[in-house]
Amino acid sequence: MNTMDRRGFLKVAGVGGALLLTYPGSGALAAAAGAGKGFSFVQFADTHVGYANPPVNPDASASLQKGVDWVNAMTPQPDFVVFTGDLTHTTDDPQERRRRLTEFKRIAGGLKPKAVYFLPGEHDAGLDWGEAYKEILGKTHYMFQHKGVHFLVIDNVSDPAASVGEAQLAWIAAELARIPKADPLVVLTHRPLFDLYPEWDWATKDADKVLALLEPHTNVTVLYGHIHQEHHHQSGHIGQHAGMSTAYLLPAPGSVPKKAPVPWDAAAPYKGMGLRIVQDDVAKPTPEFTEKPLAGM
Amino acid sequence: MRRPTVSGCAAALPRLTLLAALAVWLLSVSALPVPAQAQAGGEEAGVQVIRVTAEKFEFKPEKIVLTKGKPVVLELISLDRVHGFRCPGLGIRVDVAPNKVTRVPLTPDKAGSFPFVCDVFCGDGHDEMSGVIEVKE
Ligand SMILES: [Cu+2]
Ligand SMILES: [Fe+2]
Numbered sequence: 001m002n003t004m005d006r007r008g009f010l011k012v013a014g015v016g017g018a019l020l021l022t023y024p025g026s027g028a029l030a031a032a033a034g035a036g037k038g039f040s041f042v043q044f045a046d047t048h049v050g051y052a053n054p055p056v057n058p059d060a061s062a063s064l065q066k067g068v069d070w071v072n073a074m075t076p077q078p079d080f081v082v083f084t085g086d087l088t089h090t091t092d093d094p095q096e097r098r099r100r101l102t103e104f105k106r107i108a109g110g111l112k113p114k115a116v117y118f119l120p121g122e123h124d125a126g127l128d129w130g131e132a133y134k135e136i137l138g139k140t141h142y143m144f145q146h147k148g149v150h151f152l153v154i155d156n157v158s159d160p161a162a163s164v165g166e167a168q169l170a171w172i173a174a175e176l177a178r179i180p181k182a183d184p185l186v187v188l189t190h191r192p193l194f195d196l197y198p199e200w201d202w203a204t205k206d207a208d209k210v211l212a213l214l215e216p217h218t219n220v221t222v223l224y225g226h227i228h229q230e231h232h233h234q235s236g237h238i239g240q241h242a243g244m245s246t247a248y249l250l251p252a253p254g255s256v257p258k259k260a261p262v263p264w265d266a267a268a269p270y271k272g273m274g275l276r277i278v279q280d281d282v283a284k285p286t287p288e289f290t291e292k293p294l295a296g297m
Numbered sequence: 298m299r300r301p302t303v304s305g306c307a308a309a310l311p312r313l314t315l316l317a318a319l320a321v322w323l324l325s326v327s328a329l330p331v332p333a334q335a336q337a338g339g340e341e342a343g344v345q346v347i348r349v350t351a352e353k354f355e356f357k358p359e360k361i362v363l364t365k366g367k368p369v370v371l372e373l374i375s376l377d378r379v380h381g382f383r384c385p386g387l388g389i390r391v392d393v394a395p396n397k398v399t400r401v402p403l404t405p406d407k408a409g410s411f412p413f414v415c416d417v418f419c420g421d422g423h424d425e426m427s428g429v430i431e432v433k434e
Contacts, residue, residue, distance in 0.1 A: 089421070090418075090420055090421050090423075091420075091421065092420055092421070122418040122423075126418030127418065127420060157418070160379075160417050160418040160419070161381060161392075161416065161417050161418075162416065162418070195385075198383060198385040198414075198416070199385055199386070199412040199413075199414055199427075200412075200414060200427075201383070201414050201415070201416045201424075203416075257412075257429070258425065258427060259424060259425065259427065260424075260425055
């Protein structure tokens with residue numbers, strides 16, 4: 001399917017591989033005056049440009065390009081696109097790291113929606129505290145607003161030990177202090193903000209401190225990547241949702257003795273890879289998701 | 298990147314010291330009731346010491362066999378750069394640095410299989426840098 005009108009979207013949202021989620025506990029809705037200002041955006045996760053491992057995925061750039069082409073054919077177009085880290089696959093060579101980040105930027109630059117937001121994964125930023133990333137893509141944590149919804153971008157990877165850190169926590173606290181508690185807030189980050197499966201390093205060390213800062217806000221949704229599969233978790237009233245990677249699938253947490261990419265299946269190319277469409281509205285407490293497999297594109 | 302330490306240091310040591318250390322090591326592991334290849338280190342005041350090395354991108358040994366209720370000391374050292382050692386099931390989380398032995402006293406109070414992982418991002422291959430502590434009854 002190459003184009004997608006609104007009816008198409010709603011239809012897709014009801015069938016296999018897709019998931020629509022709503023959550024209770026919204027309480028009073030902020031900014032009800034903003035009703036009717038619904039919009040959509042796309043989340044890419046773990047695009048791993050530079051990853052080339054034929055038994056798993058011979059060319060991660062080509063998979064990303066496939067996703068980009070599909071987004072470019074969407075009707076209507078999403079308002080913007082977010083990439084939640086591991087844009088590139090890691091390398092010890094600082095020059096090669098810059099080359100991969102630049103290659104990623106070139107491919108992402110081919111997106112029709114011109115508002116594109118990035119954040120780093122440990123593969124991009126964990127070996128040099130985000131130095132190359134900042135040179136090529138800019139800030140690793142920041143905030144933006146769209147049609148009444150607040151987006152908070154958190155960096156939990158520039159520290160190779162996967163902490164957000166006291167400095168950024170103080171920044172988050174200051175930013176959140178400016179936002180009415182009932183306003184819809186979407187957090188974008190790379191690692192889960194909870195102990196999903198620390199045995200596989202699927203955690204953020206000081207996630208509890210971040211959650212404590214988010215706690216007073218009544219309409220919070222966390223979108224992240226890192227685990228290369230769809231996953232949904234509630235931390236109290238805060239929903240945390242991992243999206244599929246475009247590069248490779250990882251096994252379900254703890255399902256195999258050793259974490260390793262799931263091999264490419266010639267009978268089912270792109271199995272487990274995909275992206276996510278998010279339907280958001282300032283008048284709704286939480287967004288709705290459609291997980292879009294690359295295989296169908 | 299520094300590529301220092303254990304091998305470099307060992308090369309600088311007098312040969313005799315090395316031989317003596319090897320002899321002590323052989324004696325200590327042969328006296329242990331566990332598979333020798335998985336356990337190295339020694340024994341101090343009746344407490345078994347298990348040496349675990351970390352380097353890109355593996356732990357050695359990858360499988361550590363312990364006995365429930367029997368105290369041991371894990372001695373962790375890196376052969377290249379900083380790694381992490383996290384074993385959530387047994388509540389262990391330490392940095393593993395080069396040029397420094399990190400000692401973790403441990404008396405497992407339950408039997409089972411407890412995976413551990415490097416939790417300090419160390420490069421390509423970090424994602425597969427892991428192992429397991431098996432605790433027997
Ligand atoms: Cu490591
Ligand atoms: Fe990743």
